[in-house]
Amino acid sequence: MPTFTLRVNGRSRTVDVESDVRVLWVLRDILGITGPKYGCGIGVCKACTSHINGRAFNPCSVRIGDITSTDEITTIEGLPATVGAELHPMQEAWLDADVSQCGYCQPGQIMAAVAAVAEVRARGTEISDDELDELRNVCRCGTYFRIREAIRDGAARMADQG
Ligand code: FES
Numbered sequence: 323m324p325t326f327t328l329r330v331n332g333r334s335r336t337v338d339v340e341s342d343v344r345v346l347w348v349l350r351d352i353l354g355i356t357g358p359k360y361g362c363g364i365g366v367c368k369a370c371t372s373h374i375n376g377r378a379f380n381p382c383s384v385r386i387g388d389i390t391s392t393d394e395i396t397t398i399e400g401l402p403a404t405v406g407a408e409l410h411p412m413q414e415a416w417l418d419a420d421v422s423q424c425g426y427c428q429p430g431q432i433m434a435a436v437a438a439v440a441e442v443r444a445r446g447t448e449i450s451d452d453e454l455d456e457l458r459n460v461c462r463c464g465t466y467f468r469i470r471e472a473i474r475d476g477a478a479r480m481a482d483q484g
């Protein structure tokens with residue numbers, strides 16, 4: 323089998339796997355990084371949402387063969403290190419809003435929220451209601467109201483951090 327080298331949460335990792343294996347299975351089953359959750363496997367539920375080069379992506383829908391050794395993949399496990407803290411400000415906002423119910427969708431929700439807020443901040447704007455509506459991460463427990471509150475609070479905390 324071919325080998326692939328990828329960077330995950332600041333570390334370079336080499337895996338021996340077929341090129342069409344999806345990144346989610348590389349992360350979860352080979353590297354033991356289980357924060358990204360498996361829900362649908364076809365890019366719909368967004369439970370696996372992580373970051374690639376700072377942007378949200380769904381590793382269930384990307385082949386390992388399409389990842390380059392310079393791509394920076396970040397999962398929920400590596401999110402705090404991106405701000406050099408024990409928790410990312412979005413995670414702190416999440417805890418304060420007591421968002422989580424069963425918790426299954428929550429890593430993907432937080433990763434999607436951080437990427438969306440970072441994107442609008444890069445444009446010099448704040449996240450709007452329409453942009454919040456565009457976040458399509460499914461929550462079977464229906465925590466959507468608290469998610470929106472937490473994203474707004476998390477965005478303010480991210481702005482405070484500069
Ligand atoms: S498991 Fe990746 S989008 Fe559903």
Ligand code: FES
Binds near residue numbers: 422425460
């Ligand atoms: S908290 Fe249970 S699926 Fe979202």
